[in-house]
Amino acid sequence: MTDLKKVASQVRRDIIRMVHGAKGGHPGGALGCTELFVLLYFKVMKHNKNFNMDAIGEDVFYLSNGHISAVFYSTLARFGYFPVKELGTHRKINSRLQGHPTPHEHLEGIRMASGSLGQGLSVAIGTALAKKLNNDDRFVYCLMGDGEQQEGQVWEAAMFAPHNKVDNLIAFVDVNGQQIDGSTDKVLSLLDLGKKYAAFGWNVLACDGNNFEELEKTILEAQKQKGTGKPTAIMMKTEMGMGVDFMMHTHKWHGNAPNDEQKDIALAQLEETLGDY
Numbered sequence: 001m002t003d004l005k006k007v008a009s010q011v012r013r014d015i016i017r018m019v020h021g022a023k024g025g026h027p028g029g030a031l032g033c034t035e036l037f038v039l040l041y042f043k044v045m046k047h048n049k050n051f052n053m054d055a056i057g058e059d060v061f062y063l064s065n066g067h068i069s070a071v072f073y074s075t076l077a078r079f080g081y082f083p084v085k086e087l088g089t090h091r092k093i094n095s096r097l098q099g100h101p102t103p104h105e106h107l108e109g110i111r112m113a114s115g116s117l118g119q120g121l122s123v124a125i126g127t128a129l130a131k132k133l134n135n136d137d138r139f140v141y142c143l144m145g146d147g148e149q150q151e152g153q154v155w156e157a158a159m160f161a162p163h164n165k166v167d168n169l170i171a172f173v174d175v176n177g178q179q180i181d182g183s184t185d186k187v188l189s190l191l192d193l194g195k196k197y198a199a200f201g202w203n204v205l206a207c208d209g210n211n212f213e214e215l216e217k218t219i220l221e222a223q224k225q226k227g228t229g230k231p232t233a234i235m236m237k238t239e240m241g242m243g244v245d246f247m248m249h250t251h252k253w254h255g256n257a258p259n260d261e262q263k264d265i266a267l268a269q270l271e272e273t274l275g276d277y
Helices: 002-021 028-030 034-044 066-079 084-089 120-133 152-163 185-189 192-200 213-225 260-268
Strands: 059-061 140-144 169-175 204-206 232-237
Touching: 002 028, 002 034, 002 066, 002 084, 002 213, 002 260, 028 034, 028 066, 034 066, 034 213, 059 066, 059 120, 066 084, 120 140, 120 152, 120 169, 169 213, 192 204, 192 232, 204 213, 213 232
Parallel strands: 059 140, 140 169, 169 232, 204 232
Antiparallel strands: none
């Protein structure tokens, strides 16, 4: 059985090294969402590293808050979608691994370009409806940021999904309370997101997104909602910068790269478990 905590530690090391090497990127949210990516790809989802866009008989994942691409790329590479050594090209000229994911050059594991916030939920709903039309019983997962909930398209999609009984959709909101300009409470208060989704007709669950056991239990509960006619939204509380002490409890590492000294301090806090690229 895969040791998820060991994989998560290595993914966090990859994130730090990728963003440092590129001298730019978004480490905070990527570190905060590591448990979700590792759990989905290494245990929960049925998926195939021999990638094709149709995903017939497979679960599908969409990253809507595409700026946290480093965690997505690392997880895909560590699972075997593409060579781990390619992580070293992150955000470099002519690399497939740009700052925001795109299906550029047939990048394995990526089904949509995500950079303009607010669009991922709409794409996920379309895919979930297609699976229903094709009698494909697999799930569609989507991750959004909490600051992203300030986008109007999110709420158009949030109305559409329950109306059309898209109950094979599980959407996560990364509730870390931080966005690029400060806390979400100061920038534009989100109030109670769970109550908002519930009012729109969603089944709503909540969990600690940095706890593997609690996160898995919540996802399994969400899967049971298939057949009820209601999509599920999981309010996933995380800590931005999780695993690196000086990156936690602040918005300042939303979009900043560590310098050489900071990189070394961060890596000293994260166990190398699968071998650095």
